[in-house]
Amino acid sequence: MLDAAAIRAEWALDPDFLTLNHGSYGATPRAVRAAQDAWRDRLEAQPSRFFRETYPAAIRHAASSLAAFLGAHGDDLAFVENATTGCNAVLRSLRFQPGDEILVLQHVYGAVRNTIRHICERTGATMAEAAIPFPRPLPDAITEAVAAAITPRTRLAVIDHITSASALVLPIADIVRACHASGVPVLVDGAHGPGHVDLDLTALDADWYTGNCHKWLNAAKGCAFLWARRDRQHDLHPVTISHGYGQGFLAEFDWTGTFDPSAYLSVTAALDFHARLGGPALRARNATLAFEATNLVATRIGSETGGGNQVSGAMGLVRLPGITDAAAMRDRLLALGTDTPVSLIGGAAWLRLSAQAYNDLSDYERLAGLVQQALEPDAFWRSRQKA
Numbered sequence: 001m002l003d004a005a006a007i008r009a010e011w012a013l014d015p016d017f018l019t020l021n022h023g024s025y026g027a028t029p030r031a032v033r034a035a036q037d038a039w040r041d042r043l044e045a046q047p048s049r050f051f052r053e054t055y056p057a058a059i060r061h062a063a064s065s066l067a068a069f070l071g072a073h074g075d076d077l078a079f080v081e082n083a084t085t086g087c088n089a090v091l092r093s094l095r096f097q098p099g100d101e102i103l104v105l106q107h108v109y110g111a112v113r114n115t116i117r118h119i120c121e122r123t124g125a126t127m128a129e130a131a132i133p134f135p136r137p138l139p140d141a142i143t144e145a146v147a148a149a150i151t152p153r154t155r156l157a158v159i160d161h162i163t164s165a166s167a168l169v170l171p172i173a174d175i176v177r178a179c180h181a182s183g184v185p186v187l188v189d190g191a192h193g194p195g196h197v198d199l200d201l202t203a204l205d206a207d208w209y210t211g212n213c214h215k216w217l218n219a220a221k222g223c224a225f226l227w228a229r230r231d232r233q234h235d236l237h238p239v240t241i242s243h244g245y246g247q248g249f250l251a252e253f254d255w256t257g258t259f260d261p262s263a264y265l266s267v268t269a270a271l272d273f274h275a276r277l278g279g280p281a282l283r284a285r286n287a288t289l290a291f292e293a294t295n296l297v298a299t300r301i302g303s304e305t306g307g308g309n310q311v312s313g314a315m316g317l318v319r320l321p322g323i324t325d326a327a328a329m330r331d332r333l334l335a336l337g338t339d340t341p342v343s344l345i346g347g348a349a350w351l352r353l354s355a356q357a358y359n360d361l362s363d364y365e366r367l368a369g370l371v372q373q374a375l376e377p378d379a380f381w382r383s384r385q386k387a
């Protein structure tokens, strides 16, 4: 049994702040930061030799280690700074024309929606948004909603593996199968996938999968990857074109200009850390904790949860009754010493909580009390004035 209070010392988290938002930016443990620092020390000792001799083999070694964890081959995976960049690389490499449709879910992440808007404005393609049932959707209903939104004009589906504001773990394998059955390629936005849910990219057989390591795998910030199926690597380019242009997927992505590669190279330390904390057992434990925590908070404030147990992972969603200003609610929680995203979905406000190894149920007992305080703005502001 994992002792969250003891394990917390692995991170440098502020003990006075209730950290329940691992989903947004992750949190890098001391061991991974030490490994990253060691790579920086090596680089700065001899920058020229490092980039010419050490880096090319080191980046491929890191890619192979990460790929093995993801059920993939290292040659099919390149590092990118974040999932937003991974999505941009794919979307900007494809050629669209007027009349083409790019299919997303209504729950698509805002930055990726903007990328698609940008592509559409430049090419005359349009974005189609599939509505999925919410709250507590069943996996089959989600897949059916995606399949029903495909038209003869659909050229690409961009599907979140785990949605951001609504924290739903989508039935991604079924969705990929449904899209492929209609001849539609799929870019999976797995920003929250690695270290959160079990992944086997070869078996999933999407066309492209991009995922963050700096969220649930606890890697250093700016460590993410883009995996591309072999037949999709031709004509796939990074957002920044550099010396490797035209020389193949890895040559193009492994060098996009001088940069600090320490976040990528220390991914092996993040993989070791994840394994040391239990690997699949940690992922299951975090999902169970998030599920219990979500029910606890929902019960305490007399509300409902957003995800059922078939679509839940290490994040959970609780409806906040009577809240119309999501930003103000989040600010009140921040002032009370915690941070949890609050979003309006379908006109209602939903709070998203996260569960990581350093959390246990007592954290959500505290959260429930803080949410109760923040739900009553008048009482909240009176108490702030007194303080």
Ligand SMILES: Cc1ncc(COP(=O)(O)O)c(C=O)c1O
Pocket: 023, 024, 082, 083, 084, 085, 109, 111, 112, 160, 162, 163, 164, 165, 189, 191, 192, 212
């Ligand atoms: C579904 C989804 N896509 C993309 C992103 C962007 O991740 P990043 O900021 O690391 O690019 C997020 C971040 O939370 C996300 O939830």
